[in-house]
Amino acid sequence: MSSVDLKIIAVVLATIGAFTLVANVIPQVESDVPPDIAFGADVSPEELVEVGEQLYQGAGGCLACHAESPGARGPNIITDYRGQGPIGVRCADRVPGLDCKEYLYQALVRPGDHVVDDYPLIMPPTDRTLTQPQIWAIVAYLQSLGGEVTVTGADIPDEDEAEVETDPALASTDPVELIQVHCLRCHVYEGEGIDIGRPLDDIGAHRSADELRRAILDPPSVVAEGYEDVVGLMPLDFGRQLNAEQLEALVAYLSTRR
Amino acid sequence: MRDHPFWQAILVFIAAWILVRWGIPYVPPLVGISSAPVPTSVELQYMLTVLVGILIWVSDNEVRWKRFKEPIRNVMVQPERKWMRVAFLVAIPLLVAFVTYDTVRPKVTAPVGLRSVHPANPTSITVDGESIILEGLENPFRAEGRGDEAYALGLDIYYQNCMACHGDYLDGQGHYAHGYNPLPLPLRGGGTIAQLTESYVFWRIAKGGAGLPREGQPWNSAMPAWEDFLTVEEMWAVTYFLYEQAGISPRTWEEH
Amino acid sequence: MRTTRWMWVAGILGGLGLLALFSPLGAQTYSPPTYGEDFPLIGSRAAIWIVAQTHLMFAAFVLGVPMFAVVTEAIGIWGKDERYDRLSKEFTRLLLVAYSATALLGGLFLFLLVTLYPALFSYLSEIFKVSMWIYAALFFFESATLYMYYYGWDRWKTGRAKLGHWGLGILLNVWGTAVLFIANAWLTFMMSPPSDVTPDTAPAMVQFWSAFANATWMPINIHRLIANAVFGGSIVAAYAAYRFLKAKSDEERAHYDWMGYVGNLIAIGVFLVLPFAGYWLGREIYEYNQQMGITMMGGFMSWLWIVQAFLIGVLFLAANYYLWIGLGRIPGGERFSRYTKWMLAVLVIGFIVWATPHSMIADRDELAAMGGTHHPFLGVLGLMSAKNTAVNLMILTTFLSFLMYRRANKIPTVSWAKTGTITQGGLLAVCSAVVLFYGVYGYFVPTITRIGFSVYQVLWVLFTILAVIGLDLFIMRRAESRGPIRWGQMPERSQYALFILVVTFTWLMGLMGFARSGIRQHWHVWEVMRDTTEHAATPALGYAAQVISVCVIVFLLMIAFVFWIGGMIAKPQLVPDPEPVPAD
Incomplete structure (x- = not known):
């Protein structure tokens, strides 16, 4: 090995060494993995709050948006939101008809339902990343911020049950009920609902049953005139949300609305 | 050359x-x-x-x-x-x-780290079995205009409890100060309590070094948790006294 | 007649298959384990990491070098410069050996994946099986094209045959790009699966095309294509540097000096575009999932960007250093050498600003003096406004170095040369002022507006670079020469700068690979398939840096071996002398 080779090796190793050194002198942080937790029926509120706080600040990723600093991406829920106090104080009043616990749970699992004014809907549904016990622990923690913790072990379903446990309305085959549960978030029907997609009152006059079925299962394939802007907003998973009986009931009902 | x-x-x-x-x-x-x-x-x-x-x-x-x-x-x-x-x-x-x-060589200084001197305070603390929300909280003495009373009470408390470390002049140079690491903070000047709200200072007095959160670690502050020795009222009084004596006014809450 | 025979064969095979299905053997259910046994000593994660990363580095090399070869061959054909043609061939020869190293590492990677992460692999293969077959098939075409390209070099040397040969080079790039795009689909699917894929979706139900062309697929494709060209160029430069240092004759030295210059020019020139591709990728990641974006930029990975800043600073300094030393071998270069110290000052100050951390590491007294981890005065340098400004000025400075290099040995003959030069200077000055203005003004506006400023800064810099180089082409038309560049008269230390460049590029690739893969955190497939091994947490930077260093060393050792073998295949033909090539 010549001196040139040795010099090259020295330069290469010194460069690599410098980079490694720099990366080692800065603070070392490892990512958090959300702990797999299971609570018994007799879990204490303190336990729930502690786990919830860890999740909130760590692996849950909540703090990334819901931080205290002004200009954070989401509303400040831990210390104060526009002088109304932390979330535990105001959670019961956020949505009429929902108590604190129910509101928080819904806001975590279906963030789109209760977006705070002026904030864009950027929050992902937490049940994609967290288990049911973890979500309930976060609910408990949020309640503890200025409020009373009412989450108990009885609220927390087993992981398997969570899939089954659904709103009774979701199992209904009554088309009107199905419309209320699924459609009114974006369509107006009989004066109710939100005007984002095409109203459903006279839909049967414009669409055959086949088209309606297609529009529900594969929304982008059937576009209503004047609603081209909102193509892609409608969820693509109604094929999973509805069973065949429900789908057919809904299609049959809608196709008669003229 | x-x-x-x-x-x-x-x-x-x-x-x-x-x-x-x-x-x-x-x-x-x-x-x-x-x-x-x-x-x-x-x-x-x-x-x-x-x-x-x-x-x-x-x-x-x-x-x-x-x-x-x-x-x-x-x-x-x-x-x-x-x-x-x-x-x-x-x-x-x-x-x-x-x-x-x-x-x-062994040194007495704490290891270098990203220790934050004024870590974020918790939302609420429990003192005397009572939950206190720190956000937006004012010193009751100041809010009620009972400044003189607080000053008198705080003065006694300060000299009985705090002076040995934080010093006669509130400069962090008390008799025992040099035995500690980290050093007791000076309370004068723009760097410490001048940047903080009174509720923050109240929290630090009540919970002491042991109550520092994770980002304040590695904590080895010897500050006692004064909630074990003083009443809530006394701690508020001494908080008031600190600002008066140091000649600075506390940071106020932003208007909403 | 023939058809019936095939039907027979198919029938027998089908029957056997049915038999297997219903036989007692087939009835036994075998459920494969989710994970294989942990890899000894270093663990499964480090094992797959190192192999994947070195495979990727080789892959980048074998994809980057054909781009390089085709461009240089084209210069050779249309610029009628024999040197470029030889350069191109020399590199294609190295490709032959590098190609098998890539394939071997790829095979190793596949086996590790199958044995250590069987569940993940079967999940991915269920979705992507067709593309996996095509992927493998493409290798046949690619190697065939490569063999024809290299071994046909001397046969199709002139006229239309030469153009056909160049077409083969293009084809080689087409295969390579296709291979890259297919592999990228798999890994970007792991990062950004379509949002309708949930943990409950059976892999067979995933729509192929939506999984294939997922949110980050195209940005990664473009980013990697550009980065491969950079990487190829920097390796070429390092190879040339090695040959230069080992050269025995002046001609050899001249040839490799020139080769190093070309490689470096391509690497740095293309590198300047890379941030845009990176910006696009980052934006797509944010758009796909806000949380993933925040993890990357502001979350636990935020310190990674300080390390990246350090590496990029090293790149800038080394690249400029090489150019400045090079001025010494150009007649007329001494006119410019007195400016280098001011440019260096800009670079050093830029580097200092660029690498100043927002939260500083300090001991107790220092923290007390600063009143926190943010320095009251230097804290402003920690913000993006300052950093963007610094890096844009560094890009402009580097560009200026190239410009000086270009002009050093030329005397313009056009009548408006002086006005042109002043216009160029004016453009550069205005651009610097605009960049500075936006940098300072950024402190007085809300964050949202400030983010927009970085785009203006970048657009200004790009526009200026294009305008100045365009102007320069006209000014230097029919320019007189102050004398030829004295290729080969280059101090040895300049060549070590090329080594620093290649090491830094390689390391940077490893670091960014860690960032891309690490933001998935504890997911194999983001929010679909969880990593449940003990290695689920994304490691801290220090550990990652050690693994990256191991990858870089392994790669450099292997590439050195490849070059050594390449040198044994055929020694001569490298030296650019007009005489017939001497036998070795």
Whole structure:
């Protein structure tokens, strides 16, 4: 090995060494993995709050948006939101008809339902990343911020049950009920609902049953005139949300609305 | 000698060091911008960058590089510079030895870390079995205009409990102060309680060193949790006293 | 007649298959384990990491070099410069050996994946099986094309045959790009699966095309294509540097000096575009999932960008250093050498600003003096406004170095040369002023507006670079020469700068690979398939840096071996002398 080779090796190793050194002198942080937790029926509120706080600040990723600093991406829920106090104080009043616990749970699992004014809907549904016990622990923690913790072990379903446990309305085959549960978030029907997609009152006059079925299962394939802007907003998973009986009931009902 | 690259290089290096060591902390305040000494880690980073820059400058031109190496070469080979050579041969290993010794010898200072002096406070704390929400909280004495009363009460409490560490002059230079690490904070000046709300100070008094959150770690503050010794009212009074005595006003809550 | 025979064969095979299905053997259910046994000593994660990363580095090399080869061959054909043609061929020869190293590492990677992460692999293969077959098939075409390209070099040397040969080079790039795009689909699917894929979706139900062309697929494709060209160029430069240092004759030295210059020019020139591709990728990641974006930029990975800043600073300094030393071998270069110290000052100050951390590491007294981890004065340098400004000025400075290099040995003959030069200077000055203005003004506006400023800064810099280079082409038309560049008269230390460049590029690739893969955190497939091994947490930077260093060393050792072998295949033909090539 010549001196040139040795010099090259020295330069290469010194460069690599410098980079490694720099990366080692800065603070070392490892990512958090959300702990797999299971609570018994007799879990204490303190336990729930502690786990919830860890999740909130760590692996849950909540703090990334819901931080205290002004200009954070989401509303400040831990210390104060526009002088109304932390979330535990105001959670019961956020949505009429929902108590604190129910509101928080819904806001975590279906963030789109209760977006705070002026904030864009950027929050992902937490049940994609967290288990049911973890979500309930976060609910408990949020309640503890200025409020009373009412989450108990009885609220927390087993992981398997969570899939089954659904709103009774979701199992209904009554088309009107199905419309209320699924459609009114974006369509107006009989004066109710939100005007984002095409109203459903006279839909049967414009669409055959086949088209309606297609529009529900594969929304982008059937576009209503004047609603081209909102193509892609409608969820693509109604094929999973509805069973065949429900789908057919809904299609049959809608196709008669003229 | 003035336009010799070797001496120019050394001059530039020293000038840069003076700028980093003294220029950055002391020049901006002259024009009214606050500043502070540069931490060693950053100083090291800056000086290394400057050193690399200087080495690039002396070696990016063949003539300059040759001239730069001249004095070094002379010291290394010329017979009449034997003593200088010997001096370097002794001094450099000594320097290395000293630096090594200095880095490994046991020290009393806390390890360098990203410890934050004023970590974020919790939303609420429990004192005397009662939950207190810190956000937006005012000193009851100040809110109710009972300042004189608070000052009198706080004065007694301060001298009975706090003075030994935080000092007669509230400058963190009490009798026992030097036995502690980290040192008791000075309460005067713009750096500590002047930046904080009274509820924050109340929290620090009530919960002490043991109550510091995770980002305040590695905590080894010896400050006791005063909730075990004082009543809520007494702690508010002493909080009021600190601001009065130091001649500063607390940070207020932003208007919503 | 033939058809019936095939039907027979198919029937028998089908029957056997049915038999297997219903036989007692087939009835036994075998459920494969989710994970294989942990890899000894270093663990499964580090094992798959190192192999994947080195495979990727080789892959980048074998994809980057054909791009390089085709461009240089084209210069050779249309610029009628024999040197470029030889350069191109020399590199294609190295490709032959590098190609098998890539394939071997790829095979190793596949086996590790199958044995250590069987569940993940079967999940991915269920979705992507067709593309996996095509992927493998493409290798046949690619190697065939490569063999024809290299071994046909001397046969199709002139006229239309030469153009056909160049077409083969293009084809080689087409295969390579296709291979890259397919593999990218798999890994981007792991990062950004379509949002309708949930943990409950059976892999067979995933729509192929939506999984294939997922949110980050195209940005990664473009980013990697550009980065491969950079990487190829820097390796070429390092190879040339090695040959230069080992050269025995002046001609050899001249040839490799020139080759190093070309490689470096391509690497740095293309590198300047890379941030845009990175910006696009980052934006797509944010758009796909806000949380993933925040993890990357502001979350636990935020310190990674300080390390990246350090590496990029090294790149800038080394690249400029090489150019400045190079001025010494150009007649007329001394006119410019007195400016280098001011440019160096800009670079050093830029580097200092660029690498100043927002939260500083400090001990107790220092923290007390600063009143927190943010320095009251230097804290402003920690913000993006300052950093963007610094890096844009560094890009402009580097560009200026290239410009000086270009002009050093030329005397313009056009009448408006002076006005042109002043216009160029004016453009550069205005651009610097605009960049500075936006940098300072950024402190007085809300964050949202400030983010927009970085785009303006970048657009200004790009526009200026294009305008100045365009102007320069006209000014230097029919320019007189001050004398030829004295290729080969380059101090040895300049060549070590090329080594620093290649190491830094390689390390940077490893670091960014860690960032891309690490933001998935504890997911194999983001929010679909969880990593449940003990290695689920994304490691801290220090550990990652050690693994990256191991990857870089392994890669450099292997590539050195490849070059050594390449040198044994054929020694001569490298030296650019007009005489017939001497036998070795």
